[in-house]
Amino acid sequence: MYNYNTDQLQELDLKHYLHPFTNYKKLAEEGSRIITRAEGIYLWDSDGNRYLDAMAGLWCVNVGYGRPEIADAVSEQIRELPFYNSFFKTANPPAVELSRLVCSLAPAHMNHVFFTGSGSEANDTVVRMVRHYWASEGQPDRKVIISRENAYHGSTVAAASLGGMKPMHAQGGLPIPDIEHIGQPYWYQEGGDLTPEAFGEKIADELEEKILALGANKVAAFIAEPIQGAGGVIIPPSTYWPRIQEICARYDVLIVADEVICGFGRTGKWFGCDYFDIKADLMPIAKGLSSGYLPIGGVLVSDRVATGLIEKGGEFNHGFTYSGHPVAAAAAIANLNILMDEGIVDRVDKVIGPYTAEKWQPLTEHPLVGEARIIGLIGAIELVKDKDTRQFFADRGEVGTICRDICIENGLVMRAVEDTMIMSPPLCISEGEIDDLVGLLTRCLDLTAEKVL
Numbered sequence: 001m002y003n004y005n006t007d008q009l010q011e012l013d014l015k016h017y018l019h020p021f022t023n024y025k026k027l028a029e030e031g032s033r034i035i036t037r038a039e040g041i042y043l044w045d046s047d048g049n050r051y052l053d054a055m056a057g058l059w060c061v062n063v064g065y066g067r068p069e070i071a072d073a074v075s076e077q078i079r080e081l082p083f084y085n086s087f088f089k090t091a092n093p094p095a096v097e098l099s100r101l102v103c104s105l106a107p108a109h110m111n112h113v114f115f116t117g118s119g120s121e122a123n124d125t126v127v128r129m130v131r132h133y134w135a136s137e138g139q140p141d142r143k144v145i146i147s148r149e150n151a152y153h154g155s156t157v158a159a160a161s162l163g164g165m166k167p168m169h170a171q172g173g174l175p176i177p178d179i180e181h182i183g184q185p186y187w188y189q190e191g192g193d194l195t196p197e198a199f200g201e202k203i204a205d206e207l208e209e210k211i212l213a214l215g216a217n218k219v220a221a222f223i224a225e226p227i228q229g230a231g232g233v234i235i236p237p238s239t240y241w242p243r244i245q246e247i248c249a250r251y252d253v254l255i256v257a258d259e260v261i262c263g264f265g266r267t268g269k270w271f272g273c274d275y276f277d278i279k280a281d282l283m284p285i286a287k288g289l290s291s292g293y294l295p296i297g298g299v300l301v302s303d304r305v306a307t308g309l310i311e312k313g314g315e316f317n318h319g320f321t322y323s324g325h326p327v328a329a330a331a332a333i334a335n336l337n338i339l340m341d342e343g344i345v346d347r348v349d350k351v352i353g354p355y356t357a358e359k360w361q362p363l364t365e366h367p368l369v370g371e372a373r374i375i376g377l378i379g380a381i382e383l384v385k386d387k388d389t390r391q392f393f394a395d396r397g398e399v400g401t402i403c404r405d406i407c408i409e410n411g412l413v414m415r416a417v418e419d420t421m422i423m424s425p426p427l428c429i430s431e432g433e434i435d436d437l438v439g440l441l442t443r444c445l446d447l448t449a450e451k452v453l
């Protein structure tokens with residue numbers, strides 16, 4: 001398709017295409033890698049090179065590439081009804097069915113969903129929905145949303161404000177007002193001499209300090225990813241979420257669990273909230289909802305919040321042209337049916353997750369690796385200078401970038417967050433493919449060590 005060779009594609013790309021999260025000058029020097037097709041867990045570029053995609057696209061292709069069931073569902077729906085909106089008292093069958101299906105998979109107290117086109121839009125919806133909810137409840141001063149440093153909640157103005165990425169805030173005057181940030185539960189980097197458990201409680205207690213400093217009657221919600229994804233697959237200590245929930249309950253602060261990565265099987269449970277036993281009031285979803293085949297996201301809403309909105313909220317002056325898009329919804333339904341019919345989530349929990357963990361943990365024996373952590377099929381390794389003192393290399397991010405580039409040269413797509421190498425492969429990955437992934441990674445770690453040690 002599109003009758004261009006690699007050189008022509010790269011040239012046109014440079015001429016016209018501004019990529020997301022890209023340094024344009026650097027891209028111009030190096031040129032783009034053009035991905036042309038994919039199957040299962042593998043990608044191919046325009047020169048015919050094959051890559052094992054250990055990132056599932058961008059944490060989203062949970063069922064793997066090339067699923068004919070989704071292609072068929074999309075093709076059928078696009079012929080039947082390619083678009084209609086859900087404004088003005090209308091709905092369409094795929095959007096209705098998807099709302100039923102998603103709520104049937106969600107925790108029992110979540111029975112409503114608001115659809116969006118992406119995870120960022122889901123988090124924008126969260127900002128407006130929690131403030132509207134509290135105003136409807138007669139507490140319009142509850143506006144502040146507390147988030148965490150180094151969180152990722154998307155890239156629109158509100159979502160990037162909720163996020164705690166400094167380089168994002170530095171562009172465009174963010175965060176917007178009434179968004180506050182506390183520390184992250186990143187024991188490996190910031191735990192010092194504390195045990196992970198003690199550190200988890202200490203960081204969670206920052207939430208209480210922040211609530212008290214602001215005044216509890218000003219705080220609408222706390223938002224967090226059950227496991228921080230883009231921040232570096234940061235798995236919180238076991239003490240963290242129980243303490244956070246205690247604090248939110250004490251001050252009646254809503255809990256927003258951003259399930260955009262953790263949702264739909266990544267942890268071996270349907271949602272990160274199921275894994276960590278979090279009772280959330282709102283759960284933004286996207287990515288694995290459609291395995292990325294078409295763009296769709298949403299916000300799952302608890303009975304408490306939904307009842308408030310329905311009974312006291314009046315009109316919710318918010319929505320997107322593509323909210324409940326029938327074709328995207330059809331793709332999501334087909335995707336969820338694959339996850340259910342093939343028992344993929346349970347297999348992550350009981351079979352392939354434990355198998356992967358068994359291969360992942362021994363990576364700590366490598367001279368570069370200070371820690372290897374994993375839950376389900378989301379994992380990370382820390383590349384460090386000194387394992388005993390958990391000391392990173394002086395030029396933070398350099399070794400990670402070297403390792404990431406070596407991985408790609410060797411046909412393995414992984415991501416580096418500074419010096420943390422992260423992976424999040426398709427959930428349909430086989431035991432043999434996990435062996436290939438870990439084997440390739442080990443070789444790339446050796447090559448990295450040759451360069452930097």
Ligand SMILES: *Cc1c(COP(=O)(O)O)cnc(C)c1O
Binds near residue numbers: 120229230260
């Ligand atoms: C990717 C991501 C988002 C943003 O989703 P988009 O579809 O890219 O807008 C939000 N939250 C988390 C946790 C994410 O990983």
